[in-house]
Amino acid sequence: RKDGYKHFMLKEIFEQPRVVKDCLAGRVDWQKQEAVLPELSAMPVPKRLHIVACGTSFNAGMWAQHLFESWAHIPVSVEIASEFRYRDVILNEGDVVLVISQSGETADTLAALRIAKEQGVPVVGLCNVIGSSIARESDVTVYTQAGPEISVASTKAMCSQMAVLLLMGLAWADRKGLLDDVLRREIFGGLRKLPDLLEAELPRIREEAKRLAREYSTAQSFFFLGRGVGYPLAMEGALKLKEISYIHAEGYAAGEMKHGPIALIDPKFPTFAIALNDKFFAKVKSNLEEVQARAGDVIALTNPNSDLSVKHKWVLPDCVYPLSSFLVLPALQLFSYESADYLGKDVDQPRNLAKSVTVE
Ligand code: M6R
Numbered sequence: 001r002k003d004g005y006k007h008f009m010l011k012e013i014f015e016q017p018r019v020v021k022d023c024l025a026g027r028v029d030w031q032k033q034e035a036v037l038p039e040l041s042a043m044p045v046p047k048r049l050h051i052v053a054c055g056t057s058f059n060a061g062m063w064a065q066h067l068f069e070s071w072a073h074i075p076v077s078v079e080i081a082s083e084f085r086y087r088d089v090i091l092n093e094g095d096v097v098l099v100i101s102q103s104g105e106t107a108d109t110l111a112a113l114r115i116a117k118e119q120g121v122p123v124v125g126l127c128n129v130i131g132s133s134i135a136r137e138s139d140v141t142v143y144t145q146a147g148p149e150i151s152v153a154s155t156k157a158m159c160s161q162m163a164v165l166l167l168m169g170l171a172w173a174d175r176k177g178l179l180d181d182v183l184r185r186e187i188f189g190g191l192r193k194l195p196d197l198l199e200a201e202l203p204r205i206r207e208e209a210k211r212l213a214r215e216y217s218t219a220q221s222f223f224f225l226g227r228g229v230g231y232p233l234a235m236e237g238a239l240k241l242k243e244i245s246y247i248h249a250e251g252y253a254a255g256e257m258k259h260g261p262i263a264l265i266d267p268k269f270p271t272f273a274i275a276l277n278d279k280f281f282a283k284v285k286s287n288l289e290e291v292q293a294r295a296g297d298v299i300a301l302t303n304p305n306s307d308l309s310v311k312h313k314w315v316l317p318d319c320v321y322p323l324s325s326f327l328v329l330p331a332l333q334l335f336s337y338e339s340a341d342y343l344g345k346d347v348d349q350p351r352n353l354a355k356s357v358t359v360e
Contacts, residue, residue, distance in 0.1 A: 007347040009151035009244070013333050016159045017199040019146045020326065023163035024191060033188040034174060035167040039142045043122060045172045047094030051078040052112040054357065056154040056239065057100040057161060062232035064165035067322065071179065072172035081108035082360065084115075091121045098124045100165075102149060102157035103356035104132020111360070113137055126164060128157055142168070151348045152355050153244050155333045158236065162325065166191075190320040198326060201317060205331050206338070208314055212299060213338035216270060222247060223261065223271040223291075224332075225254040227284050229322050230274035237272060237332035244350050245340035254287040265296040272335070273310075274328055277303040278321040301328055 005011035029036050049068060051061035058080055065076045079089075081099075085108055091097070097116035101109045104127040113134060116123050125138025128146050135141045144160035170187065173179045216222075222241060226234035235251030242249050252261055254273070265271070271291050275284045285308055288298050298310035303318050316327045340347050 012156045017195040021195040035171040046096035049076045053100035059232045059236040060161035067169035071169045081112045085111045100126045102128045104129045104134035105356045107360045190323045209334035210338045222249040224251045226274035227280040240336035265294040270297040273300040275300040275302045
């Protein structure tokens with residue numbers, strides 16, 4: 001049921017405040033400010049983590065890499081499953097393979113899981129669908145609890161994956177004694193308020209997405225740029241736009257622009273940037289100045305009072321790093337949604353795609 005929404009995708013985007021709440025329910029001890037993931041407590045903290053996934057789930061893994069490294073000091077590689085499975089990946093004792101899959105049925109991700117198991121490396125599966133192949137075959141299964149996702153374009157699933165991955169990072173950091181009090185207070189304080197903040201902001205985000213989608217509806221191509229956690233979000237923004245509106249879009253690490261892609265910039269090739277008030281801001285800003293110097297239009301997701309001069313400043317409320325990502329994500333999703341809807345595309349069933357890719 002679409003519950004009055006025009007499309008499942010829209011409904012699922014608007015479910016995200018509830019999804020975050022459900023992901024946290026029973027998994028956070030608010031008193032002690034601790035993440036509680038009993039699924040993981042029986043296994044040692046990984047010495048090295050190999051995250052393997054496809055599509056949007058891969059982007060969630062790329063996002064989480066930053067948190068696992070900086071909070072829990074775990075070396076992390078993130079791999080596309082169809083590549084991982086055909087490489088001679090070196091897996092050592094103490095390594096853990098973390099497969100991420102909404103459906104739990106993606107053929108390449110399942111194959112990667114089986115390779116890891118054959119080599120005797122423990123596999124943690126992060127899945128949404130209960131009893132799916134990946135959920136059944138993983139040594140440890142952690143559920144995202146996002147509820148059924150009907151739209152082919154994955155939205156709330158990524159939000160739920162990010163929420164659980166964030167808790168994993170906190171839990172592993174805590175077990176290694178690496179979580180300091182300031183970070184603990186900031187993150188758990190922010191997490192507690194996150195569902196309400198999202199709920200309050202989503203209608204405003206949608207309005208701005210609609211306005212910009214109309215203004216840019218004739219664009220043939222887009223760059224999506226970001227740094228740090230903004231880079232996987234940029235890749236996700238580009239993936240969503242391609243997938244449902246069929247507008248060509250490329251997600252790039254902003255620092256890579258001058259190594260070739262900036263040659264494409266002209267007044268008809270807009271750039272969508274993630275330029276939040278975090279440690280990456282100054283660098284992203286300077287990359288955007290380079291785009292503007294080539295007469296490129298810039299839309300930037302940013303925060304109030306950010307020192308940024310671009311054609312469209314899309315201001316999101318201040319929110320602690322990295323929880324701000326949970327506001328960026330629906331902004332990107334809604335921009336794609338509104339673009340596709342305005343262009344009359346079949347939002348929930350884009351051409352050439354299936355919800356779960358069970359053949360390689
Ligand atoms: O079910 P999975 O998370 O394993 O699916 C992975 C991708 O096929 C999936 O995320 C795909 O990229 C989506 N259609 C993106 O919106």
